[in-house]
Amino acid sequence: MSRYTNGTDTHPFKWFETTYPNKSLPRNPEHWDIPDGPWWFAPSLPAPEIPIEQRIKSRRIQAMNxxxxxxxxxxxxDDISQQRITGAAMAAFLDGTLVTHWKTPEGFMPLTAPVIIQVATHVGKFVQACYNREKALLEMENPTHADIDSGWPS
Known part of the structure; x- marks a missing residue:
């Protein structure tokens, strides 16, 4: 028996293609010529089990962002903010007198060159701490039973 059936082996798309060869249904549903009869749909299949490595990676990305x-x-x-911070740090390294107005959720903050470099260093350490947590989870004897939602840097 096919996955979708109206009592025959006819697939609903085959019926659609032969009934409406131009691939469009009439705009008014009252003019739709849909055959009567019981349509059977296969029950939903359970979602496939996501490997623990993929779940840990997803959690690391969530923590990093x-x-x-x-x-x-x-x-x-996030990735774009990291790129911008790195670029600002490079500019601050090249010009020690640089003052930039960095946009944060609270509004613009004036940052001097040394502070920009400190922020970039802090973000770099934060990102590395996220990778370190992922590595520690993956190296556990049985990561399947690990609490992958705790222990992430903030």
Missing amino acids: AGTTFNGMIVET
Whole structure:
């Protein structure tokens, strides 16, 4: 028996293609010529088990994108923010007198070159701590029973 059936081996898309060869149903549902009869649908299959390595990786990505704080300032840590912080740190390294107005969730904050470099260093350590937590979970004897939601840096 096919996955979808109206009592025959006809697949509903085959019926659709022969009934509406131009691949479009009439706009008014009253004009739809859908055959009567019991349509059987296969029961939903259970979702496949996601490997523990993939679940831990997903949790690491979630932790890395959650952001961190530096001296009370909320710092976003998603991939694009990391790139921008790295670029600002490079500019601060090249020009020690640089002052930039960094946008945070609380608004713009003036940052001097040394502070920009400190923020970039802090974010780099935060990201590495996320990878370290992932590594520690994966190296456990039985990571399947590990609490993968705790122990992440913030």
